[in-house]
Amino acid sequence: MGYFSRHLPGALRIMIYEKPIFRTMADTALNIEFGDETSIPMNFKILALDSAIAADRPKGLLETNPQVRSLGIVYNPLVTARTRLISALCDLIDSLGKTVKLPSRTVIIPALYNDPWSRECAAAFGVRDNMEYIAEFNHMTPAQVIEAHTACDYWVTGVGFVPGAFMSYAMDPRRRIGAPLYRTPRSWTPARLLNFGGTTSTIYPIRVPGGGQLFGRTPINIFEPEQQNAIFKHGPVLAKAGDRHRYVAISRDEYNDIRAEVEAGSYEYQITEDLFDCADYTAWLESLGEPAEKRDPDSSWSTE
Amino acid sequence: MLEIVAGGLQTTVQDMGRQGGQCLGIPPSGAQDGFALRIANLLVGNSPGGPLIIRDDPGAAGLEITMAGLKLQAKTDLLVAATGADMGATLDGVPVPRWQAFMLRQGQLLAFGMATSGARAYLAVHGGIDVPLYLGSRATHVRGRFGGFNGRALQAGDILPIGQTRADSDTLVGRQLRPELVPSYGGAQEVRVVRGPEAHLFDGASETAFYATAWQLNPKSDRTGMRFIGPELGFRPGRPRYLIEEAGADPSNIVIDPGAPVGTIQVPSGVEPIVLGVDAPSVGGYARIGIVISTDMSIIGQIQPLQHAAFVQISHDDSVAALKQQEALISESSVVS
Numbered sequence: 001m002g003y004f005s006r007h008l009p010g011a012l013r014i015m016i017y018e019k020p021i022f023r024t025m026a027d028t029a030l031n032i033e034f035g036d037e038t039s040i041p042m043n044f045k046i047l048a049l050d051s052a053i054a055a056d057r058p059k060g061l062l063e064t065n066p067q068v069r070s071l072g073i074v075y076n077p078l079v080t081a082r083t084r085l086i087s088a089l090c091d092l093i094d095s096l097g098k099t100v101k102l103p104s105r106t107v108i109i110p111a112l113y114n115d116p117w118s119r120e121c122a123a124a125f126g127v128r129d130n131m132e133y134i135a136e137f138n139h140m141t142p143a144q145v146i147e148a149h150t151a152c153d154y155w156v157t158g159v160g161f162v163p164g165a166f167m168s169y170a171m172d173p174r175r176r177i178g179a180p181l182y183r184t185p186r187s188w189t190p191a192r193l194l195n196f197g198g199t200t201s202t203i204y205p206i207r208v209p210g211g212g213q214l215f216g217r218t219p220i221n222i223f224e225p226e227q228q229n230a231i232f233k234h235g236p237v238l239a240k241a242g243d244r245h246r247y248v249a250i251s252r253d254e255y256n257d258i259r260a261e262v263e264a265g266s267y268e269y270q271i272t273e274d275l276f277d278c279a280d281y282t283a284w285l286e287s288l289g290e291p292a293e294k295r296d297p298d299s300s301w302s303t304e
Numbered sequence: 305m306l307e308i309v310a311g312g313l314q315t316t317v318q319d320m321g322r323q324g325g326q327c328l329g330i331p332p333s334g335a336q337d338g339f340a341l342r343i344a345n346l347l348v349g350n351s352p353g354g355p356l357i358i359r360d361d362p363g364a365a366g367l368e369i370t371m372a373g374l375k376l377q378a379k380t381d382l383l384v385a386a387t388g389a390d391m392g393a394t395l396d397g398v399p400v401p402r403w404q405a406f407m408l409r410q411g412q413l414l415a416f417g418m419a420t421s422g423a424r425a426y427l428a429v430h431g432g433i434d435v436p437l438y439l440g441s442r443a444t445h446v447r448g449r450f451g452g453f454n455g456r457a458l459q460a461g462d463i464l465p466i467g468q469t470r471a472d473s474d475t476l477v478g479r480q481l482r483p484e485l486v487p488s489y490g491g492a493q494e495v496r497v498v499r500g501p502e503a504h505l506f507d508g509a510s511e512t513a514f515y516a517t518a519w520q521l522n523p524k525s526d527r528t529g530m531r532f533i534g535p536e537l538g539f540r541p542g543r544p545r546y547l548i549e550e551a552g553a554d555p556s557n558i559v560i561d562p563g564a565p566v567g568t569i570q571v572p573s574g575v576e577p578i579v580l581g582v583d584a585p586s587v588g589g590y591a592r593i594g595i596v597i598s599t600d601m602s603i604i605g606q607i608q609p610l611q612h613a614a615f616v617q618i619s620h621d622d623s624v625a626a627l628k629q630q631e632a633l634i635s636e637s638s639v640v641s
Contacts, residue, residue, distance in 0.1 A: 023501035025564035026595035027623035028357050031501065036559050037550045062358060065326035065562040067587055072326060072562025076358040077624045078631065160329040160562070160586035163448045167560060167587075180552075198552070200560075205329075206448065225438075225450040236439075236450070237328040 016042050020093065022086050023070075027077050032089065033070040038199070040169060041285070043157040044278040046071050047242050048099040049092065058088035066241045067158035068167060104242045104276035106153070107269070109203075111216045111247045112255040113146045117190045118214035125186050130213040134179045134196060145215065146249055148175045153244040154201050159237060164205030164223025166239035171281070173288060185211035192218050194247075201245075205237075219250075219259035220267065228265035238269070244276070305379040306429065308462040312373025312416065316444035317433050317452035317464070318426075319362040320353035323440060326586045332357055332565050333443035333451060336527055336582050336605030337424050339487070340388035341366050342634050344428035347385040347405040347479045349470070351432075352634050355627065356582070356598050357565045364432030364467070365442035367458070369425040374458075375415045378408040382466065383430035383473040387481070389422025389489065389606060404480035405430075422489035422606040430476070434467035445583060447528070479639050492518060492612040493603050495579075497594035498623050500569060502558060505591045510537035514577070514593055515615055522576060523609035527583040530604055532613065537574040537593070556591045563588045567596035567604075569615075579604055597623040599630045 016035040023031040032049070035042050043066075050066045060080030065072030075085055114131050122130050135142045152172035159166045170176040178199035189195075189204050195212025204210055205223035221229070222238040231238065239245075250258070261267035308315075318341065321334025334356060335341035342352035345364045353363020367374070372391060385405045386393050393400050393416050400406055400414070408414055416425060435442050435453050444452025453462060503511055519532035539555035551557040556573050563570075568580045570590035579596055580588075581604070594615060596604060607613050618626075 024498060024595075024620050025501070026498040026567055026597045027620065027627050028598050029564040029595075031562055033501070033561070037546060038559060063324055063326045063565075065586060067560060067562050069559050070561050072586075074323075074326060074357060074565055077627065078358070082620060082624075158560070158562075158587065159327055162585060163325075163329045163445075163450075165329050208447070223448075225448060225455065235328065237330070241327070 022089075024082070028074060030073050030075070030082065030086070031070045032073065035069050038068050038157075038169060040155050040157070040171065041278070041282050043068050043155070043241075044099045044102060044282075045096070047102055048096050050241070051102070052092045052096060053089075056092065058085055058092070060085060065158070065160065067160065098279065100279045101275040101277055102242055103273065104244055105240065105271050105273045106244045106246060107238070107271050109218050109245050109247050110220060110250045110254065110258055111194055111218050112252060113149075113216040113249055114142060115217040117217050118193055121186065121189060121193070121214055127182065130179075131215045134177070134213050134215055137179045138177045140177070145177060148177050149201070150247045150249055151175050153246050156239050156241055156243040156245060158241050159239045162206060162208050163225075164237045164239065166202055166222075167200050168202060168245055169199060170201070171244070173285065179213040181211035182213070185209055189214070190217070192220075192222070194218065217255070219255045220262055220269065229262070229267060229269070231269040231271070242276070305466060306382070306433075306464040307377045307379055308458045308460055308464070309375035309377055309413065310373055310460055311458040311462075312369055312371075312375070314370040315374045315458045316368050316446065317365050317435055317442055317458075318368040318444060319365040319442045320356060320359045321362060321441055321443045321582060322451075323357070323359070325439065326562065326565055329586050330439065330448070331445060331583045331586065333445045333527075334362070334441065334582050335366075335368055335426065337388055337426065337602040339599070339602040339630065339634075340424070341368070341426040341428065343403065343481050343638070344385045344387040344426045345432075346634065346636075346639060347387075347403070347476070347481065348383050348428045348430040349473065349476050350428060350430065355631060356601060358598075362441045362443070364428065365435065365452075366426050366428040366433060369416055369427065371423055372418045373416060374427075375413060377413050378410050379463070380410050380466075382408045382469075383476055384408045384414070385428050385479075386425055387428070388425040389419040391416040391419050391425050393417075393425070401480070403486050405476050405478065407474060407477055419608065421608075423608050424605050429466055430473045431467040431469040434465040447583065479641050482638055482640055485633060485638055487602075487606070489606045492614060493607055494616050495600050495603055495613055496597050496618045496623065496626065497569065497615050498597060498620055499617060500592035500594040502591035503593050505539055505555070506571075506593055507538045507540050510539075510574070511593065513537065515617055518612045518614055519577070520610050520612055521607045525609070527581040529578040529580050529584060530607070531576045531578050533576060537571055537577075539574060539591070551589065558589055558591055560587055560589050562586060563592065564595045566601050567598060568592050569594045569596065581605070597626055599626045
């Protein structure tokens with residue numbers, strides 16, 4: 001068994017491949033696929049490899065795109081051959097030890113739950129109030145949904161889709177809630193609406209089509225192309241893979257006050273940066289006996 | 305300076321796009337037909353920039369004119385070249401040649417009609433369109449409302465600044481692309497693809513059909529995605545339970561994954577393959593039957609609504625050879641005076 005073991009010790013059996021698979025994405029890209037499930041511990045490995053690449057960038061490698069189960073790579077095939085790049089990446093993968101700690105920021109996201117914009121948007125597309133649906137789907141009341149969503153950190157596994165969008169997952173499996181995507185996506189959604197797509201919790205950064213179940217709105221910008229606020233000095237996108245998001249419920253008055261500050265460029269984003277202990281977290285997950293056995297890796301879907 | 309008299313269907317400022325945005329959800333944007341824009345820039349003495357996605361230099365910014373209708377007027381004498389789709393461009397009512405540099409004199413009106421072949425025309429101006437760089441590029445991303453001219457498509461009354469010009473630019477008049485290199489956009493087009501990471505999820509007959517079909521471009525296509533009308537594709541039976549839980553019950557669902565920056569062919573529910581364009585999302589959740597090679601994104605960008613196209617599978621090595629071949633063409637050796 002190598003580093004990329006198919007089974008983590010104890011109860012934590014997840015669908016991680018024995019060895020990552022290098023997927024050819026035509027001439028200028030490849031994906032390093034570690035598995036085919038949504039797993040925070042698997043994402044730790046991907047982010048560790050991403051950091052290793054940043055520190056020792058193989059020749060010809062131009063961009064990385066870390067996501068929940070794979071690392072996207074963009075490279076210049078006129079500078080390096082695919083086989084040579086893969087060999088350099090394999091060396092980096094082999095050099096990774098057990099992922100113990102990762103740099104990770106805690107980002108506080110104020111949220112107005114049960115907001116009028118989510119309700120209006122649902123009504124405009126002729127579907128029932130999404131918060132009611134989410135509550136029913138999770139056998140909870142709307143108040144319990146809010147309680148659960150604000151009770152633990154959400155781990156950002158990757159940033160992307162549209163500018164500034166991200167995917168995040170509840171770090172406490174006992175608090176995990178969610179709801180299926182719309183069967184027919186909406187043609188528009190107002191910016192900054194909180195939503196669930198399965199167990200993925202995210203926020204629409206701009207007005208976009210989408211199928212997530214809407215349940216709140218944040219007054220803060222997660223994408224600011226004008227880069228007005230100091231927090232966006234180095235780029236227009238707030239979220240970073242490896243962030244921990246913590247949602248805080250606010251009132252309509254607080255929402256209005258914060259929104260005014262955000263629009264004036266004076267809002268102070270609440271962000272703290274430290275190292276996250278991945279090994280501790282993984283051990284804690286195991287102590288919870290989580291995840292419950294959901295699948296049998298030996299009957300896995302053949303990958304090629 | 306250039307004044308827009310009519311913006312047409314959708315005209316945007318584009319160069320060879322952004323880099324480094326994949327981890328931020330920021331697409332490369334840039335010219336959907338990079339070959340046509342780069343040749344236009346070469347003809348008027350601008351930097352053509354590097355190839356889509358992997359460029360070192362975004363090159364000079366020009367205009368991408370979609371399907372029809374741009375009209376503009378020069379505020380000063382400018383050397384320009386129009387390439388790409390044939391929109392019957394006229395200069396004060398007189399037809400102008402495509403793929404050739406000419407002078408647009410102060411006060412003259414350059415007008416583009418409906419595209420008769422191809423879908424996107426490009427206009428390069430000696431000196432380049434001098435809008436501010438945003439994240440290293442002048443490309444417009446309309447949905448994100450950034451880059452280009454105020455992050456939007458051009459409208460009547462917009463005045464576009466032009467970069468530094470050389471006094472002797474009129475000596476470049478008449479430079480043209482070698483006639484044998486001018487692409488033909490009519491008839492059924494062939495688009496080369498490398499097999500995709502989830503091709504094995506489709507049933508064998510469907511993968512065969514994918515390459516055997518004369519697909520038709522759905523008119524509801526844009527720079528985010530080009531959808532193709534044709535037979536429904538099926539998937540192998542036996543989808544495991546964990547994937548249903550993780551990704552959804554639809555056989556085309558996969559766990560969220562980075563795509564290629566452009567060219568990824570997703571087939572949601574097996575219906576209407578979508579080739580992701582230069583403004584496409586940086587992640588996806590649908591099975592990818594193939595990836596269009598970067599050079600052929602130019603062909604994709606010139607297919608008209610309801611025009612036919614076929615996908616041809618090639619190897620990764622051949623896709624790199626195609627890129628090398630294209631890069632050899634973006635040079636003075638392709639220009640005649």
